[in-house]
Amino acid sequence: xxxxxxxxxxxxxxxxxAVRRAxxxxxxxxxxxxTNAVSITVPNKTAEVLLKSVAVNNSIVSVQVPSLSxxxxxxxxxxxxxxxxxxxxxxxxxxxxPSPAFR
Numbered sequence: 001x002x003x004x005x006x007x008x009x010x011x012x013x014x015x016x017x018a019v020r021r022a023x024x025x026x027x028x029x030x031x032x033x034x035t036n037a038v039s040i041t042v043p044n045k046t047a048e049v050l051l052k053s054v055a056v057n058n059s060i061v062s063v064q065v066p067s068l069s070x071x072x073x074x075x076x077x078x079x080x081x082x083x084x085x086x087x088x089x090x091x092x093x094x095x096x097x098p099s100p101a102f103r
Contacts, residue, residue: 002060002061002062003050003053003054003059003060003061003062004061004062004064005042005046005050005061005062005063005064006043006046006064006066007027007029007040007041007042007063007064007065008024008040008041008065008067009038009039009040009041009065009067009068010026010039010040010041011039012039014026014039016090019041022041023043023044024041024042024043024044025041025042025043025044025047025088025089025090025091026039026040026041026090027039027040027041027042027090027091027092027093028040028091028092028093029063029065029070029072029074029092029093029095030077030092030093030094030095031095032094032095032096032097036095038065038068038070040063040065042091044087044088047088047091048087048088050076050091051079051081051088054076055076056076056077056078056079057075057076057077058075059075059076060073060074060075061073061074061075061076061093062074063093063095072095073095073096073098074093074094074095074096075093075094075096076091076092076093077092077093077094078091078092079091079092
């Protein structure tokens with residue numbers, strides 16, 4: 001099952017706590033070659049559903065950022081959660097290029 005996440009782009013200088021107070025989770029979308037990183041925000045409810053239905057490093061997630069005209073396949077690479085509230089604290093996605101076969 002493929003999961004789709006609607007995200008918004010954010011300025012890298014925006015403080016993560018301000019993003020959390022606004023009801024979103026700060027996240028990063030890393031490029032396939034490690035050079036192109038995009039700071040994004042994921043709505044809190046979407047992040048909760050994502051954590052319940054997708055395994056870290058094992059599931060393909062479609063990340064859509066309409067403000068950047070970005071729609072790509074990625075892996076949910078890292079999730080940090082708050083030990084007290086058990087809520088999502090931050091997450092990281094790794095964008096990849098589809099290839100026909102690995103050798």
